[in-house]
Amino acid sequence: MEFRRTARVAITAAATVTAFATAAPVIAASASTAIGAALLARRPATLFWSAITATAVSVSATCLYSGGDDNRTGPWWFAETVALCALLFGVTARLPVTRALPAGSALLAATAVSPLRLWLRLDPPSPPGELALLTALWTASGLLAVGAGLYRRGHARRRAGAIEAARRAQRVALARDLHDFVAHDVSGIVVLAQAALHVGETNPAQAMDALRRIERAGLGALSTLDRTVHALHTDGPAQPPAGLDTLTELLDRFADTGSTTAITSIDPSLSGLPPAPAAAAHRIVAEGLTNVRAHAPGALAVRVTLARDGADLLVELANDLPARGRLGLRAREHGGLGLAGLDELVTALGGRLTAGPDADGGWLLSARIPLATGEDRA
Structure with missing residues:
Protein backbone atom coordinates (compact mmCIF):
# COMPACT_ATOMS: atom_id res chain seq x y z
CA MET A 1 0.00 0.00 0.00
CA PRO A 127 -15.02 27.36 -36.09
CA PRO A 128 -18.43 26.88 -34.44
CA GLY A 129 -18.82 23.38 -35.92
CA GLU A 130 -15.50 22.20 -34.50
CA LEU A 131 -16.30 23.76 -31.13
CA ALA A 132 -19.72 22.07 -31.03
CA LEU A 133 -18.19 18.69 -31.89
CA LEU A 134 -15.51 18.98 -29.22
CA THR A 135 -18.07 20.10 -26.63
CA ALA A 136 -20.29 17.12 -27.47
CA LEU A 137 -17.34 14.69 -27.24
CA TRP A 138 -16.12 16.11 -23.91
CA THR A 139 -19.67 16.06 -22.49
CA ALA A 140 -20.14 12.47 -23.65
CA SER A 141 -16.87 11.52 -21.95
CA GLY A 142 -18.10 13.00 -18.70
CA LEU A 143 -21.45 11.26 -18.99
CA LEU A 144 -19.71 7.93 -19.64
CA ALA A 145 -17.70 8.45 -16.46
CA VAL A 146 -20.92 9.16 -14.56
CA GLY A 147 -22.53 6.02 -16.00
CA ALA A 148 -19.54 3.89 -15.06
CA GLY A 149 -19.57 5.34 -11.56
CA LEU A 150 -23.27 4.65 -11.15
CA TYR A 151 -22.75 1.05 -12.30
CA ARG A 152 -19.90 0.62 -9.82
CA ARG A 153 -22.03 2.17 -7.08
CA GLY A 154 -24.91 -0.20 -7.84
CA HIS A 155 -22.57 -3.17 -7.93
CA ALA A 156 -21.15 -2.24 -4.54
CA ARG A 157 -24.67 -1.87 -3.15
CA ARG A 158 -25.71 -5.26 -4.51
CA ARG A 159 -22.55 -6.86 -3.15
CA ALA A 160 -23.16 -5.35 0.29
CA GLY A 161 -26.75 -6.58 0.16
CA ALA A 162 -25.61 -10.07 -0.79
CA ILE A 163 -23.09 -10.13 2.06
CA GLU A 164 -25.76 -8.97 4.53
CA ALA A 165 -28.20 -11.59 3.21
CA ALA A 166 -25.55 -14.29 3.63
CA ARG A 167 -24.85 -13.14 7.18
CA ARG A 168 -28.56 -13.10 7.95
CA ALA A 169 -28.96 -16.61 6.56
CA GLN A 170 -25.98 -17.73 8.62
CA ARG A 171 -27.51 -16.26 11.78
CA VAL A 172 -30.83 -17.97 11.03
CA ALA A 173 -29.06 -21.29 10.43
CA LEU A 174 -27.15 -20.89 13.68
CA ALA A 175 -30.33 -20.07 15.59
CA ARG A 176 -32.04 -23.11 14.08
CA ASP A 177 -29.13 -25.38 15.01
CA LEU A 178 -28.98 -24.03 18.53
CA HIS A 179 -32.70 -24.49 18.98
CA ASP A 180 -32.96 -27.93 17.41
CA PHE A 181 -29.95 -29.51 19.05
CA VAL A 182 -28.74 -27.52 22.07
CA ALA A 183 -32.26 -26.81 23.36
CA HIS A 184 -32.96 -30.55 23.20
CA ASP A 185 -30.07 -31.25 25.61
CA VAL A 186 -30.69 -28.22 27.81
CA SER A 187 -34.38 -29.05 28.27
CA GLY A 188 -33.34 -32.52 29.47
CA ILE A 189 -30.90 -30.95 31.90
CA VAL A 190 -33.68 -28.76 33.31
CA VAL A 191 -35.98 -31.76 33.78
CA LEU A 192 -33.23 -33.72 35.55
CA ALA A 193 -32.38 -30.76 37.77
CA GLN A 194 -36.03 -30.39 38.76
CA ALA A 195 -36.19 -34.11 39.49
CA ALA A 196 -33.02 -33.92 41.61
CA LEU A 197 -34.52 -31.05 43.61
CA HIS A 198 -37.71 -33.04 44.06
CA VAL A 199 -36.07 -36.21 45.41
CA GLY A 200 -32.87 -34.75 46.85
CA GLU A 201 -33.93 -34.90 50.50
CA THR A 202 -35.84 -38.17 50.40
CA ASN A 203 -33.67 -40.17 47.98
CA PRO A 204 -30.09 -38.87 47.75
CA ALA A 205 -28.96 -41.82 45.58
CA GLN A 206 -31.54 -40.99 42.92
CA ALA A 207 -30.52 -37.34 43.10
CA MET A 208 -26.87 -38.27 42.55
CA ASP A 209 -27.88 -40.39 39.56
CA ALA A 210 -29.73 -37.40 38.15
CA LEU A 211 -26.65 -35.23 38.63
CA ARG A 212 -24.49 -37.71 36.72
CA ARG A 213 -26.99 -37.71 33.88
CA ILE A 214 -27.01 -33.90 33.99
CA GLU A 215 -23.24 -33.97 33.57
CA ARG A 216 -23.46 -36.24 30.49
CA ALA A 217 -26.23 -34.13 28.96
CA GLY A 218 -24.29 -30.93 29.64
CA LEU A 219 -21.18 -32.32 27.96
CA GLY A 220 -23.30 -33.29 24.97
CA ALA A 221 -24.80 -29.81 24.78
CA LEU A 222 -21.34 -28.22 24.97
CA SER A 223 -20.09 -30.50 22.20
CA THR A 224 -23.02 -29.53 19.98
CA LEU A 225 -22.48 -25.85 20.74
CA ASP A 226 -18.78 -26.14 19.95
CA ARG A 227 -19.51 -27.76 16.59
CA THR A 228 -22.08 -25.11 15.72
CA VAL A 229 -19.81 -22.18 16.61
CA HIS A 230 -16.84 -23.84 14.92
CA ALA A 231 -18.82 -23.93 11.68
CA LEU A 232 -18.94 -20.11 11.74
CA HIS A 233 -15.14 -19.88 11.83
CA THR A 234 -14.44 -22.50 9.18
CA ASP A 235 -13.65 -21.32 5.65
CA GLY A 236 -13.77 -24.81 4.20
CA PRO A 237 -16.84 -26.86 3.23
CA ALA A 238 -19.64 -26.87 5.77
CA GLN A 239 -20.05 -29.97 7.90
CA PRO A 240 -22.68 -32.36 6.56
CA PRO A 241 -26.05 -31.96 8.28
CA ALA A 242 -27.18 -34.50 10.84
CA GLY A 243 -29.18 -37.33 9.30
CA LEU A 244 -30.73 -40.66 10.16
CA ASP A 245 -27.38 -42.12 11.20
CA THR A 246 -27.34 -39.85 14.27
CA LEU A 247 -30.93 -40.51 15.35
CA THR A 248 -29.87 -43.33 17.68
CA GLU A 249 -27.58 -40.97 19.59
CA LEU A 250 -30.36 -38.39 19.76
CA LEU A 251 -32.87 -40.91 21.13
CA ASP A 252 -30.34 -42.25 23.64
CA ARG A 253 -29.77 -38.75 25.00
CA PHE A 254 -33.52 -38.26 25.26
CA ALA A 255 -33.93 -41.49 27.23
CA ASP A 256 -30.97 -40.64 29.45
CA THR A 257 -32.37 -37.25 30.48
CA GLY A 258 -35.93 -38.18 31.35
CA SER A 259 -38.39 -40.89 32.29
CA THR A 260 -40.36 -40.93 29.02
CA THR A 261 -39.68 -44.07 27.00
CA ALA A 262 -38.90 -43.64 23.31
CA ILE A 263 -40.30 -46.45 21.14
CA THR A 264 -38.57 -46.30 17.77
CA SER A 265 -39.58 -47.79 14.45
CA ILE A 266 -37.28 -46.94 11.51
CA ASP A 267 -37.80 -48.58 8.13
CA PRO A 268 -34.49 -50.29 7.15
CA SER A 269 -35.07 -49.33 3.52
CA LEU A 270 -34.51 -45.68 4.45
CA SER A 271 -30.73 -46.11 4.66
CA GLY A 272 -28.97 -43.93 2.11
CA LEU A 273 -31.63 -41.22 2.00
CA PRO A 274 -30.81 -37.98 0.13
CA PRO A 275 -29.25 -35.40 2.48
CA ALA A 276 -32.15 -32.91 2.45
CA PRO A 277 -34.99 -35.20 3.65
CA ALA A 278 -32.63 -37.04 6.04
CA ALA A 279 -31.57 -33.77 7.70
CA ALA A 280 -35.19 -32.61 7.85
CA ALA A 281 -36.22 -35.89 9.51
CA HIS A 282 -33.51 -35.43 12.14
CA ARG A 283 -34.69 -31.90 12.89
CA ILE A 284 -38.31 -33.02 13.15
CA VAL A 285 -37.46 -35.77 15.62
CA ALA A 286 -35.24 -33.44 17.68
CA GLU A 287 -37.94 -30.76 17.85
CA GLY A 288 -40.67 -33.32 18.59
CA LEU A 289 -38.72 -34.85 21.48
CA THR A 290 -37.96 -31.41 22.88
CA ASN A 291 -41.66 -30.52 22.73
CA VAL A 292 -42.63 -33.77 24.48
CA ARG A 293 -40.27 -32.93 27.32
CA ALA A 294 -41.40 -29.30 27.46
CA HIS A 295 -45.15 -29.63 26.97
CA ALA A 296 -45.98 -33.24 27.90
CA PRO A 297 -43.64 -34.03 30.80
CA GLY A 298 -46.06 -36.65 32.09
CA ALA A 299 -45.99 -38.73 28.93
CA LEU A 300 -45.06 -42.34 29.62
CA ALA A 301 -43.90 -43.06 26.08
CA VAL A 302 -43.33 -41.42 22.71
CA ARG A 303 -43.48 -43.40 19.48
CA VAL A 304 -41.01 -42.32 16.83
CA THR A 305 -41.79 -43.70 13.39
CA LEU A 306 -39.89 -43.20 10.15
CA ALA A 307 -41.24 -45.08 7.15
CA ARG A 308 -41.33 -44.98 3.39
CA ASP A 309 -44.85 -44.23 2.11
CA GLY A 310 -44.75 -44.43 -1.66
CA ALA A 311 -42.50 -41.63 -2.89
CA ASP A 312 -42.59 -39.86 0.48
CA LEU A 313 -40.78 -40.09 3.78
CA LEU A 314 -43.24 -40.25 6.68
CA VAL A 315 -42.01 -39.00 10.07
CA GLU A 316 -44.32 -39.28 13.09
CA LEU A 317 -43.91 -38.64 16.81
CA ALA A 318 -46.86 -39.56 19.03
CA ASN A 319 -46.87 -39.29 22.80
CA ASP A 320 -49.53 -40.89 25.01
CA LEU A 321 -51.84 -39.18 27.46
CA PRO A 322 -49.64 -37.35 29.97
CA ALA A 323 -49.82 -38.72 33.51
CA ARG A 324 -50.36 -36.38 36.41
CA GLY A 325 -47.86 -35.38 39.02
CA ARG A 326 -44.79 -35.30 36.74
CA LEU A 327 -42.32 -32.43 36.59
CA GLY A 328 -42.19 -30.22 33.51
CA LEU A 329 -40.29 -27.26 32.11
CA ARG A 330 -41.25 -23.86 33.36
CA ALA A 331 -42.51 -21.56 30.61
CA ARG A 332 -39.76 -19.74 28.71
CA GLU A 333 -39.99 -16.18 27.54
CA HIS A 334 -38.84 -17.14 24.05
CA GLY A 335 -39.56 -20.60 22.76
CA GLY A 336 -37.23 -20.63 19.79
CA LEU A 337 -38.17 -21.45 16.22
CA GLY A 338 -40.28 -24.51 17.09
CA LEU A 339 -43.04 -25.81 14.87
CA ALA A 340 -43.10 -22.66 12.75
CA GLY A 341 -39.49 -23.25 11.73
CA LEU A 342 -40.21 -26.92 11.04
CA ASP A 343 -43.22 -26.06 8.90
CA GLU A 344 -41.09 -23.64 6.86
CA LEU A 345 -38.40 -26.30 6.40
CA VAL A 346 -40.82 -29.06 5.37
CA THR A 347 -42.74 -26.75 3.04
CA ALA A 348 -39.49 -25.71 1.34
CA LEU A 349 -38.88 -29.40 0.56
CA GLY A 350 -42.35 -29.78 -0.96
CA GLY A 351 -43.79 -31.58 2.05
CA ARG A 352 -46.48 -31.01 4.65
CA LEU A 353 -46.34 -30.81 8.46
CA THR A 354 -49.25 -31.32 10.84
CA ALA A 355 -49.44 -31.25 14.61
CA GLY A 356 -52.38 -31.77 16.94
CA PRO A 357 -54.28 -34.18 19.25
CA ASP A 358 -54.59 -37.76 18.05
CA ALA A 359 -57.43 -40.24 18.47
CA ASP A 360 -55.90 -41.72 21.65
CA GLY A 361 -55.86 -38.39 23.48
CA GLY A 362 -52.16 -37.79 23.05
CA TRP A 363 -50.32 -35.53 20.62
CA LEU A 364 -49.20 -36.36 17.09
CA LEU A 365 -46.52 -34.56 15.09
CA SER A 366 -46.49 -35.80 11.52
CA ALA A 367 -44.47 -34.78 8.46
CA ARG A 368 -44.60 -36.06 4.92
CA ILE A 369 -41.54 -35.18 2.82
CA PRO A 370 -40.93 -36.12 -0.85
CA LEU A 371 -37.88 -38.37 -1.05
CA ALA A 372 -36.92 -36.74 -4.37
CA THR A 373 -36.51 -33.05 -3.51
CA GLY A 374 -36.01 -30.38 -6.14
CA GLU A 375 -32.21 -30.68 -6.22
CA ASP A 376 -32.30 -34.49 -6.12
CA ARG A 377 -34.59 -34.63 -9.14
CA ALA A 378 -32.24 -32.29 -10.98
Whole structure:
Protein backbone atom coordinates (compact mmCIF):
# COMPACT_ATOMS: atom_id res chain seq x y z
CA MET A 1 0.00 0.00 0.00
CA GLU A 2 2.81 2.42 0.89
CA PHE A 3 4.60 1.59 -2.37
CA ARG A 4 1.49 2.40 -4.40
CA ARG A 5 1.07 5.74 -2.70
CA THR A 6 4.73 6.58 -3.26
CA ALA A 7 4.35 5.68 -6.93
CA ARG A 8 1.29 7.90 -7.29
CA VAL A 9 3.10 10.82 -5.65
CA ALA A 10 6.08 10.30 -7.96
CA ILE A 11 3.86 10.22 -11.06
CA THR A 12 2.08 13.39 -9.96
CA ALA A 13 5.37 15.20 -9.37
CA ALA A 14 6.80 14.11 -12.71
CA ALA A 15 3.63 15.15 -14.54
CA THR A 16 3.65 18.55 -12.84
CA VAL A 17 7.28 19.27 -13.73
CA THR A 18 6.85 18.10 -17.32
CA ALA A 19 3.60 20.03 -17.81
CA PHE A 20 5.09 23.35 -16.69
CA ALA A 21 8.14 22.71 -18.85
CA THR A 22 6.23 21.98 -22.06
CA ALA A 23 2.76 23.57 -21.89
CA ALA A 24 1.21 26.95 -21.27
CA PRO A 25 1.25 27.75 -17.54
CA VAL A 26 -2.54 27.90 -17.29
CA ILE A 27 -3.00 24.47 -18.93
CA ALA A 28 -0.06 23.04 -16.94
CA ALA A 29 -1.66 24.16 -13.68
CA SER A 30 -5.08 22.73 -14.50
CA ALA A 31 -3.65 19.44 -15.86
CA SER A 32 -1.30 18.85 -12.91
CA THR A 33 -4.06 19.68 -10.42
CA ALA A 34 -6.51 17.27 -12.06
CA ILE A 35 -3.89 14.50 -12.36
CA GLY A 36 -2.82 14.92 -8.73
CA ALA A 37 -6.42 14.89 -7.51
CA ALA A 38 -7.23 11.75 -9.52
CA LEU A 39 -4.14 9.88 -8.32
CA LEU A 40 -3.88 10.99 -4.69
CA ALA A 41 -7.47 11.43 -3.48
CA ARG A 42 -8.57 8.13 -1.90
CA ARG A 43 -10.58 8.97 1.21
CA PRO A 44 -14.14 10.29 0.70
CA ALA A 45 -13.46 13.64 2.40
CA THR A 46 -10.24 14.13 0.42
CA LEU A 47 -11.96 13.07 -2.80
CA PHE A 48 -14.73 15.66 -2.37
CA TRP A 49 -12.42 18.62 -1.80
CA SER A 50 -9.97 17.43 -4.46
CA ALA A 51 -12.83 17.35 -6.95
CA ILE A 52 -13.93 20.86 -5.98
CA THR A 53 -10.34 22.17 -6.30
CA ALA A 54 -9.78 20.50 -9.67
CA THR A 55 -13.08 21.92 -10.90
CA ALA A 56 -12.18 25.46 -9.84
CA VAL A 57 -8.71 25.31 -11.44
CA SER A 58 -10.11 23.80 -14.66
CA VAL A 59 -12.81 26.47 -15.03
CA SER A 60 -10.23 29.17 -14.31
CA ALA A 61 -7.99 27.72 -17.03
CA THR A 62 -10.90 27.71 -19.47
CA CYS A 63 -11.55 31.38 -18.77
CA LEU A 64 -7.89 32.49 -18.83
CA TYR A 65 -6.30 30.39 -21.62
CA SER A 66 -5.32 32.54 -24.58
CA GLY A 67 -3.35 30.09 -26.69
CA GLY A 68 0.36 29.82 -27.32
CA ASP A 69 3.10 27.26 -26.64
CA ASP A 70 2.34 25.48 -29.98
CA ASN A 71 0.78 22.03 -30.07
CA ARG A 72 2.52 20.68 -26.98
CA THR A 73 -0.34 22.07 -24.92
CA GLY A 74 -2.89 19.76 -26.55
CA PRO A 75 -1.76 16.48 -24.91
CA TRP A 76 -1.90 18.08 -21.46
CA TRP A 77 -5.40 19.34 -22.10
CA PHE A 78 -6.34 15.76 -23.07
CA ALA A 79 -4.59 14.41 -19.94
CA GLU A 80 -6.54 16.90 -17.84
CA THR A 81 -9.81 15.69 -19.38
CA VAL A 82 -8.96 12.05 -18.63
CA ALA A 83 -8.10 12.96 -15.03
CA LEU A 84 -11.35 14.92 -14.63
CA CYS A 85 -13.32 11.91 -15.92
CA ALA A 86 -11.46 9.64 -13.49
CA LEU A 87 -12.36 12.03 -10.67
CA LEU A 88 -15.97 12.08 -11.88
CA PHE A 89 -16.05 8.28 -11.81
CA GLY A 90 -14.68 8.16 -8.25
CA VAL A 91 -17.05 10.84 -6.98
CA THR A 92 -20.09 9.11 -8.49
CA ALA A 93 -19.08 5.65 -7.28
CA ARG A 94 -17.82 6.36 -3.78
CA LEU A 95 -19.19 9.56 -2.26
CA PRO A 96 -22.52 9.83 -0.43
CA VAL A 97 -25.30 11.23 -2.58
CA THR A 98 -25.31 14.54 -0.69
CA ARG A 99 -21.70 15.12 -1.76
CA ALA A 100 -21.61 13.19 -5.02
CA LEU A 101 -24.37 15.32 -6.54
CA PRO A 102 -22.73 18.77 -6.16
CA ALA A 103 -19.16 17.58 -6.76
CA GLY A 104 -20.17 15.42 -9.73
CA SER A 105 -22.25 18.19 -11.29
CA ALA A 106 -19.35 20.65 -10.97
CA LEU A 107 -16.88 18.19 -12.51
CA LEU A 108 -19.22 17.37 -15.38
CA ALA A 109 -19.74 21.07 -16.09
CA ALA A 110 -15.97 21.78 -15.99
CA THR A 111 -15.35 18.91 -18.42
CA ALA A 112 -18.12 19.96 -20.78
CA VAL A 113 -17.07 23.62 -21.02
CA SER A 114 -13.31 23.06 -21.36
CA PRO A 115 -13.48 23.13 -25.22
CA LEU A 116 -14.48 26.81 -24.89
CA ARG A 117 -10.74 27.44 -24.40
CA LEU A 118 -10.54 27.30 -28.18
CA TRP A 119 -13.07 30.13 -28.55
CA LEU A 120 -13.19 32.52 -25.62
CA ARG A 121 -9.76 34.20 -25.87
CA LEU A 122 -8.26 32.79 -29.05
CA ASP A 123 -7.81 34.99 -32.08
CA PRO A 124 -9.12 33.76 -34.42
CA PRO A 125 -11.47 31.43 -32.48
CA SER A 126 -12.18 27.88 -33.59
CA PRO A 127 -15.02 27.36 -36.09
CA PRO A 128 -18.43 26.88 -34.44
CA GLY A 129 -18.82 23.38 -35.92
CA GLU A 130 -15.50 22.20 -34.50
CA LEU A 131 -16.30 23.76 -31.13
CA ALA A 132 -19.72 22.07 -31.03
CA LEU A 133 -18.19 18.69 -31.89
CA LEU A 134 -15.51 18.98 -29.22
CA THR A 135 -18.07 20.10 -26.63
CA ALA A 136 -20.29 17.12 -27.47
CA LEU A 137 -17.34 14.69 -27.24
CA TRP A 138 -16.12 16.11 -23.91
CA THR A 139 -19.67 16.06 -22.49
CA ALA A 140 -20.14 12.47 -23.65
CA SER A 141 -16.87 11.52 -21.95
CA GLY A 142 -18.10 13.00 -18.70
CA LEU A 143 -21.45 11.26 -18.99
CA LEU A 144 -19.71 7.93 -19.64
CA ALA A 145 -17.70 8.45 -16.46
CA VAL A 146 -20.92 9.16 -14.56
CA GLY A 147 -22.53 6.02 -16.00
CA ALA A 148 -19.54 3.89 -15.06
CA GLY A 149 -19.57 5.34 -11.56
CA LEU A 150 -23.27 4.65 -11.15
CA TYR A 151 -22.75 1.05 -12.30
CA ARG A 152 -19.90 0.62 -9.82
CA ARG A 153 -22.03 2.17 -7.08
CA GLY A 154 -24.91 -0.20 -7.84
CA HIS A 155 -22.57 -3.17 -7.93
CA ALA A 156 -21.15 -2.24 -4.54
CA ARG A 157 -24.67 -1.87 -3.15
CA ARG A 158 -25.71 -5.26 -4.51
CA ARG A 159 -22.55 -6.86 -3.15
CA ALA A 160 -23.16 -5.35 0.29
CA GLY A 161 -26.75 -6.58 0.16
CA ALA A 162 -25.61 -10.07 -0.79
CA ILE A 163 -23.09 -10.13 2.06
CA GLU A 164 -25.76 -8.97 4.53
CA ALA A 165 -28.20 -11.59 3.21
CA ALA A 166 -25.55 -14.29 3.63
CA ARG A 167 -24.85 -13.14 7.18
CA ARG A 168 -28.56 -13.10 7.95
CA ALA A 169 -28.96 -16.61 6.56
CA GLN A 170 -25.98 -17.73 8.62
CA ARG A 171 -27.51 -16.26 11.78
CA VAL A 172 -30.83 -17.97 11.03
CA ALA A 173 -29.06 -21.29 10.43
CA LEU A 174 -27.15 -20.89 13.68
CA ALA A 175 -30.33 -20.07 15.59
CA ARG A 176 -32.04 -23.11 14.08
CA ASP A 177 -29.13 -25.38 15.01
CA LEU A 178 -28.98 -24.03 18.53
CA HIS A 179 -32.70 -24.49 18.98
CA ASP A 180 -32.96 -27.93 17.41
CA PHE A 181 -29.95 -29.51 19.05
CA VAL A 182 -28.74 -27.52 22.07
CA ALA A 183 -32.26 -26.81 23.36
CA HIS A 184 -32.96 -30.55 23.20
CA ASP A 185 -30.07 -31.25 25.61
CA VAL A 186 -30.69 -28.22 27.81
CA SER A 187 -34.38 -29.05 28.27
CA GLY A 188 -33.34 -32.52 29.47
CA ILE A 189 -30.90 -30.95 31.90
CA VAL A 190 -33.68 -28.76 33.31
CA VAL A 191 -35.98 -31.76 33.78
CA LEU A 192 -33.23 -33.72 35.55
CA ALA A 193 -32.38 -30.76 37.77
CA GLN A 194 -36.03 -30.39 38.76
CA ALA A 195 -36.19 -34.11 39.49
CA ALA A 196 -33.02 -33.92 41.61
CA LEU A 197 -34.52 -31.05 43.61
CA HIS A 198 -37.71 -33.04 44.06
CA VAL A 199 -36.07 -36.21 45.41
CA GLY A 200 -32.87 -34.75 46.85
CA GLU A 201 -33.93 -34.90 50.50
CA THR A 202 -35.84 -38.17 50.40
CA ASN A 203 -33.67 -40.17 47.98
CA PRO A 204 -30.09 -38.87 47.75
CA ALA A 205 -28.96 -41.82 45.58
CA GLN A 206 -31.54 -40.99 42.92
CA ALA A 207 -30.52 -37.34 43.10
CA MET A 208 -26.87 -38.27 42.55
CA ASP A 209 -27.88 -40.39 39.56
CA ALA A 210 -29.73 -37.40 38.15
CA LEU A 211 -26.65 -35.23 38.63
CA ARG A 212 -24.49 -37.71 36.72
CA ARG A 213 -26.99 -37.71 33.88
CA ILE A 214 -27.01 -33.90 33.99
CA GLU A 215 -23.24 -33.97 33.57
CA ARG A 216 -23.46 -36.24 30.49
CA ALA A 217 -26.23 -34.13 28.96
CA GLY A 218 -24.29 -30.93 29.64
CA LEU A 219 -21.18 -32.32 27.96
CA GLY A 220 -23.30 -33.29 24.97
CA ALA A 221 -24.80 -29.81 24.78
CA LEU A 222 -21.34 -28.22 24.97
CA SER A 223 -20.09 -30.50 22.20
CA THR A 224 -23.02 -29.53 19.98
CA LEU A 225 -22.48 -25.85 20.74
CA ASP A 226 -18.78 -26.14 19.95
CA ARG A 227 -19.51 -27.76 16.59
CA THR A 228 -22.08 -25.11 15.72
CA VAL A 229 -19.81 -22.18 16.61
CA HIS A 230 -16.84 -23.84 14.92
CA ALA A 231 -18.82 -23.93 11.68
CA LEU A 232 -18.94 -20.11 11.74
CA HIS A 233 -15.14 -19.88 11.83
CA THR A 234 -14.44 -22.50 9.18
CA ASP A 235 -13.65 -21.32 5.65
CA GLY A 236 -13.77 -24.81 4.20
CA PRO A 237 -16.84 -26.86 3.23
CA ALA A 238 -19.64 -26.87 5.77
CA GLN A 239 -20.05 -29.97 7.90
CA PRO A 240 -22.68 -32.36 6.56
CA PRO A 241 -26.05 -31.96 8.28
CA ALA A 242 -27.18 -34.50 10.84
CA GLY A 243 -29.18 -37.33 9.30
CA LEU A 244 -30.73 -40.66 10.16
CA ASP A 245 -27.38 -42.12 11.20
CA THR A 246 -27.34 -39.85 14.27
CA LEU A 247 -30.93 -40.51 15.35
CA THR A 248 -29.87 -43.33 17.68
CA GLU A 249 -27.58 -40.97 19.59
CA LEU A 250 -30.36 -38.39 19.76
CA LEU A 251 -32.87 -40.91 21.13
CA ASP A 252 -30.34 -42.25 23.64
CA ARG A 253 -29.77 -38.75 25.00
CA PHE A 254 -33.52 -38.26 25.26
CA ALA A 255 -33.93 -41.49 27.23
CA ASP A 256 -30.97 -40.64 29.45
CA THR A 257 -32.37 -37.25 30.48
CA GLY A 258 -35.93 -38.18 31.35
CA SER A 259 -38.39 -40.89 32.29
CA THR A 260 -40.36 -40.93 29.02
CA THR A 261 -39.68 -44.07 27.00
CA ALA A 262 -38.90 -43.64 23.31
CA ILE A 263 -40.30 -46.45 21.14
CA THR A 264 -38.57 -46.30 17.77
CA SER A 265 -39.58 -47.79 14.45
CA ILE A 266 -37.28 -46.94 11.51
CA ASP A 267 -37.80 -48.58 8.13
CA PRO A 268 -34.49 -50.29 7.15
CA SER A 269 -35.07 -49.33 3.52
CA LEU A 270 -34.51 -45.68 4.45
CA SER A 271 -30.73 -46.11 4.66
CA GLY A 272 -28.97 -43.93 2.11
CA LEU A 273 -31.63 -41.22 2.00
CA PRO A 274 -30.81 -37.98 0.13
CA PRO A 275 -29.25 -35.40 2.48
CA ALA A 276 -32.15 -32.91 2.45
CA PRO A 277 -34.99 -35.20 3.65
CA ALA A 278 -32.63 -37.04 6.04
CA ALA A 279 -31.57 -33.77 7.70
CA ALA A 280 -35.19 -32.61 7.85
CA ALA A 281 -36.22 -35.89 9.51
CA HIS A 282 -33.51 -35.43 12.14
CA ARG A 283 -34.69 -31.90 12.89
CA ILE A 284 -38.31 -33.02 13.15
CA VAL A 285 -37.46 -35.77 15.62
CA ALA A 286 -35.24 -33.44 17.68
CA GLU A 287 -37.94 -30.76 17.85
CA GLY A 288 -40.67 -33.32 18.59
CA LEU A 289 -38.72 -34.85 21.48
CA THR A 290 -37.96 -31.41 22.88
CA ASN A 291 -41.66 -30.52 22.73
CA VAL A 292 -42.63 -33.77 24.48
CA ARG A 293 -40.27 -32.93 27.32
CA ALA A 294 -41.40 -29.30 27.46
CA HIS A 295 -45.15 -29.63 26.97
CA ALA A 296 -45.98 -33.24 27.90
CA PRO A 297 -43.64 -34.03 30.80
CA GLY A 298 -46.06 -36.65 32.09
CA ALA A 299 -45.99 -38.73 28.93
CA LEU A 300 -45.06 -42.34 29.62
CA ALA A 301 -43.90 -43.06 26.08
CA VAL A 302 -43.33 -41.42 22.71
CA ARG A 303 -43.48 -43.40 19.48
CA VAL A 304 -41.01 -42.32 16.83
CA THR A 305 -41.79 -43.70 13.39
CA LEU A 306 -39.89 -43.20 10.15
CA ALA A 307 -41.24 -45.08 7.15
CA ARG A 308 -41.33 -44.98 3.39
CA ASP A 309 -44.85 -44.23 2.11
CA GLY A 310 -44.75 -44.43 -1.66
CA ALA A 311 -42.50 -41.63 -2.89
CA ASP A 312 -42.59 -39.86 0.48
CA LEU A 313 -40.78 -40.09 3.78
CA LEU A 314 -43.24 -40.25 6.68
CA VAL A 315 -42.01 -39.00 10.07
CA GLU A 316 -44.32 -39.28 13.09
CA LEU A 317 -43.91 -38.64 16.81
CA ALA A 318 -46.86 -39.56 19.03
CA ASN A 319 -46.87 -39.29 22.80
CA ASP A 320 -49.53 -40.89 25.01
CA LEU A 321 -51.84 -39.18 27.46
CA PRO A 322 -49.64 -37.35 29.97
CA ALA A 323 -49.82 -38.72 33.51
CA ARG A 324 -50.36 -36.38 36.41
CA GLY A 325 -47.86 -35.38 39.02
CA ARG A 326 -44.79 -35.30 36.74
CA LEU A 327 -42.32 -32.43 36.59
CA GLY A 328 -42.19 -30.22 33.51
CA LEU A 329 -40.29 -27.26 32.11
CA ARG A 330 -41.25 -23.86 33.36
CA ALA A 331 -42.51 -21.56 30.61
CA ARG A 332 -39.76 -19.74 28.71
CA GLU A 333 -39.99 -16.18 27.54
CA HIS A 334 -38.84 -17.14 24.05
CA GLY A 335 -39.56 -20.60 22.76
CA GLY A 336 -37.23 -20.63 19.79
CA LEU A 337 -38.17 -21.45 16.22
CA GLY A 338 -40.28 -24.51 17.09
CA LEU A 339 -43.04 -25.81 14.87
CA ALA A 340 -43.10 -22.66 12.75
CA GLY A 341 -39.49 -23.25 11.73
CA LEU A 342 -40.21 -26.92 11.04
CA ASP A 343 -43.22 -26.06 8.90
CA GLU A 344 -41.09 -23.64 6.86
CA LEU A 345 -38.40 -26.30 6.40
CA VAL A 346 -40.82 -29.06 5.37
CA THR A 347 -42.74 -26.75 3.04
CA ALA A 348 -39.49 -25.71 1.34
CA LEU A 349 -38.88 -29.40 0.56
CA GLY A 350 -42.35 -29.78 -0.96
CA GLY A 351 -43.79 -31.58 2.05
CA ARG A 352 -46.48 -31.01 4.65
CA LEU A 353 -46.34 -30.81 8.46
CA THR A 354 -49.25 -31.32 10.84
CA ALA A 355 -49.44 -31.25 14.61
CA GLY A 356 -52.38 -31.77 16.94
CA PRO A 357 -54.28 -34.18 19.25
CA ASP A 358 -54.59 -37.76 18.05
CA ALA A 359 -57.43 -40.24 18.47
CA ASP A 360 -55.90 -41.72 21.65
CA GLY A 361 -55.86 -38.39 23.48
CA GLY A 362 -52.16 -37.79 23.05
CA TRP A 363 -50.32 -35.53 20.62
CA LEU A 364 -49.20 -36.36 17.09
CA LEU A 365 -46.52 -34.56 15.09
CA SER A 366 -46.49 -35.80 11.52
CA ALA A 367 -44.47 -34.78 8.46
CA ARG A 368 -44.60 -36.06 4.92
CA ILE A 369 -41.54 -35.18 2.82
CA PRO A 370 -40.93 -36.12 -0.85
CA LEU A 371 -37.88 -38.37 -1.05
CA ALA A 372 -36.92 -36.74 -4.37
CA THR A 373 -36.51 -33.05 -3.51
CA GLY A 374 -36.01 -30.38 -6.14
CA GLU A 375 -32.21 -30.68 -6.22
CA ASP A 376 -32.30 -34.49 -6.12
CA ARG A 377 -34.59 -34.63 -9.14
CA ALA A 378 -32.24 -32.29 -10.98
